[in-house]
Amino acid sequence: MAPSDAASTTLASMDRRHFLLKRLHSLSGVVPVGAFLLEHLWTNARAVYGRESFNRAVGEIQALPGLAYIELFGIFLPLVFHAVYGLVIAAQGRPNVGSYGYTRNWLYLLQRVSGVVAFAFIGVHLWQYRVQKLLGVLPWEDQYAALMTDLATPRWFIAYFLGVTASVFHFANGLWLFGNTWGVTVSARSMKRSGVLCAAVGAALWVLGVNTLLHFSYRCGGVVPMPEQELVQGNCHNPDDLPLRNP
Amino acid sequence: MGLDTVTLKIRRGEGPGPSRWETFKVPRRPMMNVVSCLLEVQKNPVTADGKASTPVQWDCSCLEEVCGACTMVINGRVRQSCSALVKDLSPEGQTVVLEPMSKFPRVRDLVVDRQRMFDALRKTRAWVEIDGTHQLGPGPRVSQEDQEVMYPLSRCMTCGCCVEACPNYNDRSAFLGPQVISLARLYNMHPSGSMQASQRLDALMGVGGIADCGKAQNCAEVCPKAIPLTESIAVLGRETLKRALFGWLLKG
Numbered sequence: 454m455a456p457s458d459a460a461s462t463t464l465a466s467m468d469r470r471h472f473l474l475k476r477l478h479s480l481s482g483v484v485p486v487g488a489f490l491l492e493h494l495w496t497n498a499r500a501v502y503g504r505e506s507f508n509r510a511v512g513e514i515q516a517l518p519g520l521a522y523i524e525l526f527g528i529f530l531p532l533v534f535h536a537v538y539g540l541v542i543a544a545q546g547r548p549n550v551g552s553y554g555y556t557r558n559w560l561y562l563l564q565r566v567s568g569v570v571a572f573a574f575i576g577v578h579l580w581q582y583r584v585q586k587l588l589g590v591l592p593w594e595d596q597y598a599a600l601m602t603d604l605a606t607p608r609w610f611i612a613y614f615l616g617v618t619a620s621v622f623h624f625a626n627g628l629w630l631f632g633n634t635w636g637v638t639v640s641a642r643s644m645k646r647s648g649v650l651c652a653a654v655g656a657a658l659w660v661l662g663v664n665t666l667l668h669f670s671y672r673c674g675g676v677v678p679m680p681e682q683e684l685v686q687g688n689c690h691n692p693d694d695l696p697l698r699n700p
Numbered sequence: 701m702g703l704d705t706v707t708l709k710i711r712r713g714e715g716p717g718p719s720r721w722e723t724f725k726v727p728r729r730p731m732m733n734v735v736s737c738l739l740e741v742q743k744n745p746v747t748a749d750g751k752a753s754t755p756v757q758w759d760c761s762c763l764e765e766v767c768g769a770c771t772m773v774i775n776g777r778v779r780q781s782c783s784a785l786v787k788d789l790s791p792e793g794q795t796v797v798l799e800p801m802s803k804f805p806r807v808r809d810l811v812v813d814r815q816r817m818f819d820a821l822r823k824t825r826a827w828v829e830i831d832g833t834h835q836l837g838p839g840p841r842v843s844q845e846d847q848e849v850m851y852p853l854s855r856c857m858t859c860g861c862c863v864e865a866c867p868n869y870n871d872r873s874a875f876l877g878p879q880v881i882s883l884a885r886l887y888n889m890h891p892s893g894s895m896q897a898s899q900r901l902d903a904l905m906g907v908g909g910i911a912d913c914g915k916a917q918n919c920a921e922v923c924p925k926a927i928p929l930t931e932s933i934a935v936l937g938r939e940t941l942k943r944a945l946f947g948w949l950l951k952g
């Protein structure tokens with residue numbers, strides 16, 4: 454064995470930071486970022502039961518002690534880490550579905566595309582609601598009305614539809630990747646089964662998220678009709694009914 | 701229509717210099733493979749439009765898909781040219797497109813330098829160490845069960861198909877590729893090789909190691925030896941994790 458070999462092996466054995474950083478990226482996609490996605494879609498889905506129900510659900514969260522710290526350290530910073538490092542990882546790959554059009558190779562490409570779409574979407578989404586609240590343009594309670602007006606426009610509906618679809622796909626395929634990365638699914642058979650399971654989780658989440666969007670958009674004469682019983686009071690076409698922005 | 705010839709379109713060039721496409725028409729014979737087409741070009745290096753050219757350079761050795769030397773990109777897909785039959789590639793006289801592998805530096809025409817793969821073998825000590833030339837007696841026995849896992853892994857010929865098809869193995873990343881990960885698994889299972897098991901795991905935890913796989917799984921799809929590369933990556937993903945988390949407890 455040449456001395457240079459020994460040196461390079463010792464050097465390699467010292468450096469586990471790269472490995473740990475990658476595993477941290479993988480973990481952060483599931484907890485806390487993925488867990489937050491679940492919670493967020495679940496809470497928003499309460500809108501289907503009406504304005505009060507939605508506001509109560511949001512109110513419960515806003516009453517959590519130390520919410521600002523949870524949001525900053527538990528959600529925002531992990532998301533920024535995952536997203537920025539995700540962009541770095543994506544930039545290091547050279548997708549080649551043209552030559553090798555296998556399913557997993559497409560999913561590899563879509564994982565990166567959906568990550569970038571989710572990144573743009575989350576940026577716009579935060580600006581549109583969170584930053585506007587911080588700036589005092591939107592009220593802290595009762596965002597229901599603002600959501601209705603925005604999602605009634607085909608432009609925003611399409612943007613949210615794409616954003617939710619990309620985020621949910623990214624999370625569901627990410628769960629599959631997570632299981633494989635962490636050595637849970639090792640055999641070809643378990644990888645296949647996990648694929649079916651993750652697709653089911655993704656489909657359920659997608660229906661949950663898109664249903665909420667349809668609800669908001671329909672109340673304001675949006676794209677796809679909802680069941681008749683949803684058509685009760687509160688129509689955002691009448692701006693006197695619902696204060697949209699702070700005066 | 702014209703089934704007395706085979707049309708070859710070949711990407712040619714020297715080293716990192718510019719590439720050019722040249723088309724050759726060679727006499728078609730039964731049971732031809734890509735290597736025998738290239739032998740015809742060598743005999744008569746004149747392009748399809750009648751210009752005198754130079755013989756196309758390529759590598760080959762075993763001619764039975766066990767050495768991996770003749771690997772190239774054929775009709776956009778990486779494979780061995782010795783086992784690529786003209787009757788399958790061009791049943792109705794379709795042009796056969798030949799390119800060198802894109803993930804390695806080109807030497808000339810279809811010949812590339814696969815040094816990066818051999819460097820990866822060295823980094824991961826993907827071999828069994830011998831500690832002397834004296835008689836060591838018979839080696840330890842390997843269980844039937846382990847043999848069944850190890851034999852398929854041992855068929856790797858370092859041909860480069862897997863890394864050519866891997867989206868994460870490229871000039872922007874230091875990824876060592878699926879082949880050495882699978883070989884590290886093989887030698888970690890080997891009774892003598894397992895003495896360096898932790899060193900191999902450590903090497904795979906560095907930059908370019910196992911964590912740089914993006915799970916596109918092209919590698920296992922294109923491997924001519926049907927080596928379960930994705931399974932090896934998952935198994936060593938588990939082993940490296942155990943070592944990263946608990947290695948210091950169990951004696952780093």
Ligand code: HEM
Pocket residue numbers: 478479480481482483486487488490535536537539540542543564565568569571572573620623624626627628630631632634913914915
């Ligand atoms: C909606 C919020 C997000 C969630 C819930 C999420 C979740 C996940 C999960 C669970 C994984 C699998 C980790 C693994 O490989 O084991 C993952 C991977 C990945 N994420 Fe995200 N992510 C989100 C946002 C983003 C953003 C904004 C980007 C930026 C482009 C991004 C880029 C990536 C990339 C490139 C991978 C693949 C990593 C690899 O294959 O090595 N993600 N994500």
Ligand code: SF4
Pocket residue numbers: 768855856857858859860861862863878879882922923924925926927929
């Ligand atoms: S793993 Fe398969 S494709 Fe990769 S070098 Fe070995 S034989 Fe070739």
Ligand code: SF4
Pocket residue numbers: 862865866867868869877878912913914915916917918919920929930933
């Ligand atoms: S599974 Fe990993 S090693 Fe195999 S082709 Fe995909 S990224 Fe490359």
Ligand code: FES
Pocket residue numbers: 759760761762763764765766767768769770771780781782783
């Ligand atoms: S010449 Fe050995 S594999 Fe083709």
